[in-house]
Amino acid sequence: MPPATPSGGDFIDHVRRQWSENYPEVDSAPIEVIGRITRIGSLALHQLDRALTGSGVSRVEFEILCALARxxxxxRASEVTSATMTSGASTTKHADRLTRAGFVERLPFERDGRVVLLQLTDAxxxxxxxxxxxRVERDRRMLEGLDIEERRTLAALLRRVAGNLEPGQ
Incomplete structure (x- = not known):
């Protein structure tokens, strides 16, 4: 990761300057927002991966546990897939491992014997x-320097951007 460049700015400013030099005909302005969202997301997920190292679960498995905890x-596995935005095959694979580890249990669905429900265990x-x-504390630290009104504004703006992508919005 290159540090701030001599002319200032962050990593995304550096990337945008590189694109502008190599593709001057393309307006790379969206990178200022989407590039930062992507980079922040990647850095946050990397932090979470490191933090979960001693927990016995991967990030995807933790997201499954969180979906069940909420x-x-x-x-149903399909509901977990929807909540975690993973593939059905990934949900099945991770649910199998979580079941073997004792973190999740499978229950029969009374109305349809072909459907299995997933439930969080005490473990x-x-x-x-x-x-x-x-995790929430790490997220809070990422937002340090923003006052409550700035956080609300940022959340509202990101909600609008997400609405452009979310199905049914």
Missing amino acids: SDRPL GRAVVDAEFPA
Whole structure:
């Protein structure tokens, strides 16, 4: 990762200057926003990966545990897939590992024997209880320097951008 460049700015400013030099006919202005969103997301996920090292779960597995922890009922695998934005095959693979590790249990769905529900176990809840507050604290530190009104404005603007991508919005 290159440090701030001699002419100032952050990594994304550096990348945008490079694109402008090599493709001067392309207006690379969207990179200022989308590039930063992508970079911040990547850096945050990398932090989460490192933080979860001792927990016994991967980031995707943690997201599955969190989806189950947020729910007031057991979830079908398809609901977990939707909540985590992973593929169905990935959800199945990770749910299998989480079940073997004792973090998730499978329950029969009374209305359809072909459907299996996923439910958090006490051990899975313990992982979420330990790791979720730490994740929120890391997120809070990323937002240091922004006052409450700036955070609200940023959230509102990002909600509008997400609305351009989210299905059914």
